[in-house]
Amino acid sequence: MITAAAAGLYVCHDCGKLSRVADLPEHPDCPRCHAALHLRKPNSTTRAWALLLAAYVMYIPANLLPVSTIVYLGHGEPDTIFSGVKVLFQTGDVPVAALLFFASICVPMLKMVGLTWLLLTVRFRWMWRPKDRTVLYRLIEIVGRWSMLDIFVISILVALVQLQALATIHAGAGAVAFCAVVVLTIFAAASFDPRLMWDLLDEERP
Amino acid sequence: MEPATSSHGLDELVACHDCDLLHRREPLERGERARCSRCNAFLYRRPKDMLHRTLAYTAASLVLFLVANAFPFMEFKIAGRTQVGHMITGAAELWGEGYAFLSFMVIFTSVIAPLFMILCLGYLTAPLIMGWRPPGMITVNRLIGHIQPWSMMEVYMLGVIVSVIKLGQMADIVLGPAAWAFAGLMFTLTAAIAIYDSGVIWERLDADAGKHHAAKRDRRLTGEATS
Numbered sequence: 001m002i003t004a005a006a007a008g009l010y011v012c013h014d015c016g017k018l019s020r021v022a023d024l025p026e027h028p029d030c031p032r033c034h035a036a037l038h039l040r041k042p043n044s045t046t047r048a049w050a051l052l053l054a055a056y057v058m059y060i061p062a063n064l065l066p067v068s069t070i071v072y073l074g075h076g077e078p079d080t081i082f083s084g085v086k087v088l089f090q091t092g093d094v095p096v097a098a099l100l101f102f103a104s105i106c107v108p109m110l111k112m113v114g115l116t117w118l119l120l121t122v123r124f125r126w127m128w129r130p131k132d133r134t135v136l137y138r139l140i141e142i143v144g145r146w147s148m149l150d151i152f153v154i155s156i157l158v159a160l161v162q163l164q165a166l167a168t169i170h171a172g173a174g175a176v177a178f179c180a181v182v183v184l185t186i187f188a189a190a191s192f193d194p195r196l197m198w199d200l201l202d203e204e205r206p
Numbered sequence: 207m208e209p210a211t212s213s214h215g216l217d218e219l220v221a222c223h224d225c226d227l228l229h230r231r232e233p234l235e236r237g238e239r240a241r242c243s244r245c246n247a248f249l250y251r252r253p254k255d256m257l258h259r260t261l262a263y264t265a266a267s268l269v270l271f272l273v274a275n276a277f278p279f280m281e282f283k284i285a286g287r288t289q290v291g292h293m294i295t296g297a298a299e300l301w302g303e304g305y306a307f308l309s310f311m312v313i314f315t316s317v318i319a320p321l322f323m324i325l326c327l328g329y330l331t332a333p334l335i336m337g338w339r340p341p342g343m344i345t346v347n348r349l350i351g352h353i354q355p356w357s358m359m360e361v362y363m364l365g366v367i368v369s370v371i372k373l374g375q376m377a378d379i380v381l382g383p384a385a386w387a388f389a390g391l392m393f394t395l396t397a398a399i400a401i402y403d404s405g406v407i408w409e410r411l412d413a414d415a416g417k418h419h420a421a422k423r424d425r426r427l428t429g430e431a432t433s
Contacts, residue, residue: 001244004221004228011221014348015408016250018216032408033344088372096371099364134224134245145358148315152358152365153372155296155312160282160289160373162299167284167376171305179311186355198225198245 003202005195010037041193045119051188052115058180059108065174068154072167080174081105081150103149104178111147111185114140115192122196127204130197137194144189147182151175222247256406261331263398267324270394273387275317280370280385284377293317293384319357320395326350327398330407339414347407354399359392 004011009018010028014035019028021039028037041047066078079087081104088097114136120126121133154175161169220231222242229249234240239251253259275293282289297313326346333340340346366388370379 002228003226005226007228009216009219009221009228011223011226013223014351015404016220016223017408018219018221020216032411033348035348091375093371096368099368130225131245134247138224138247145355145361146364148311148358148361149365149368151308151312152296152316152362153368155300155308156280156291156365156369157373158299158303159291159295160280160369161376162289163284163287166287171300171303171308176305176307179308183311194224195226198227 003195003198005039005199006202010039012037013041040195040199041191044191044193044196045122047191048115048119048188051184051191052112052119055112055181055184055188058177058184059112060177062174062177062181065177066172067150067174067178068157068172069170070161070167071170078172081178084150100150100153103146107143107147108178108181108185111140111144111189112181115185115188118192118194118197122200125200127200130201133197134194137189137192141189144182144186147185148179151179151182220249222249250405251403253401253403253406256401256403257331257335260327260398260402261335263394263401264324264327264331267320267391267395267398268328270387270391271321271324274384274391277384277387278382279388280366280382281380282373282377283380290382293388315356315358316362319353320359320391322353323350323357323395323399326353327402331402334407334410343407344411347404350402351404357395357399359388359395363389363392 004018008021010021010024010030011018012030012033012035015030015033017030017032019031019037024037029035030037063081066080067084069076069078071077085097085101085105088100118133118137118140121128154169154171157169158171161167218231220229220240221227222229222245224247225242225245227242227244229240229243231250232240234250234252236252236254240249241247242249277292278290279293279295280291282291294313294317297309297317300309300312326349329340330343330346330350366385370381373379
């Protein structure tokens with residue numbers, strides 16, 4: 001059992017090619033695809049923390065400000081993410097409500113809490129179940145895109161419901177903040193290097 | 207996969223992207239996938255007919271993409287009035303309301319990134335099938351990997367379904383030809399992306415580089431022999 005880093009090998013992040021650290025200059029490019037080579041993603045935890053903190057900050061306006069306003073026969077009704085889901089539950093569209101609850105409330109929360117936890121385990125050198133934490137990381141990467149659901153729904157509603165006095169739907173500032181949360185967490189997840197979790201184990205092994 | 211020991215050459219080895227463990231490359235059957243022995247991450251595969259199958263789905267995607275963007279997506283009928291929405295109407299309205307960032311994200315993830323994927327996949331596979339190397343092959347092969355996570359058609363399609371259910375309470379919704387084309391596009395482009403394997407392209411480059419070196423060496427040898 002030996003890792004590429006322990007064997008003195010760069011793994012290209014773009015094309016997967018292995019190259020010997022000893023054969024290359026100080027800031028090397030991949031001999032095959034010319035991507036910059038690093039043993040680990042550069043400043044992985046610092047970048048991930050910064051993006052994640054920014055996502056936490058944006059999460060506040062994302063939930064407090066209205067994401068959309070429906071003006072129906074002159075009456076405006078601003079909806080936040082939470083009130084939108086609540087209204088759907090009350091009007092009986094339970095499957096749609098559950099879907100939006102999952103995509104707009106569960107997924108961003110799980111992503112942020114999950115990434116925070118992964119970063120903490122690396123920071124405090126906890127060895128607990130690296131394989132399961134790697135699975136969690138993959139899950140965070142895969143599921144993140146589904147949070148864009150609410151943004152797409154708003155864009156479609158805004159496009160279709162433009163009937164002036166009768167019924168109009170406007171986007172709200174909350175949607176901007178929410179979209180920022182989604183994008184920031186996608187970048188935060190991409191900055192985190194799961195190999196850092198395994199490095200601790202490899203260091204401990206004699 | 208077997209973990210590797212230090213006695214193997216670099217070309218015989220492959221490292222796991224998630225846990226960095228080195229493995230010895232082993233020949234696979236067609237359609238098989240190699241996974242990391244420690245964390246179960248995907249390592250590499252040997253796809254069947256990668257270039258032809260990717261190009262077939264990419265060509266279908268291009269046609270469906272054009273239909274999805276040229277024709278009306280949905281009609282919204284309320285109290286005798288009809289509102290027609292196209293694929294880009296949402297992004298245009300958001301732009302008009304001053305939400306540039308939202309507008310950009312919507313158009314990028316639902317139109318630009320999928321189009322980019324279609325063009326890049328076609329650009330790589332069509333010439334390679336015909337036996338010549340497209341210029342900038344390395345850059346395009348890398349770009350595909352970076353753009354792919356931002357192509358979110360399946361999420362957009364779910365957004366369409368949710369919107370139809372939400373608006374269905376208020377008014378009549380009629381799906382236009384673009385909506386059906388987009389539903390098809392979601393399947394064809396997802397298939398194209400799933401079949402496409404950047405590894406095949408990298409191997410092709412390695413093989414060409416090997417041939418190039420051999421040719422240079424032969425030229426040098428024959429040159430030396432004649433002089």
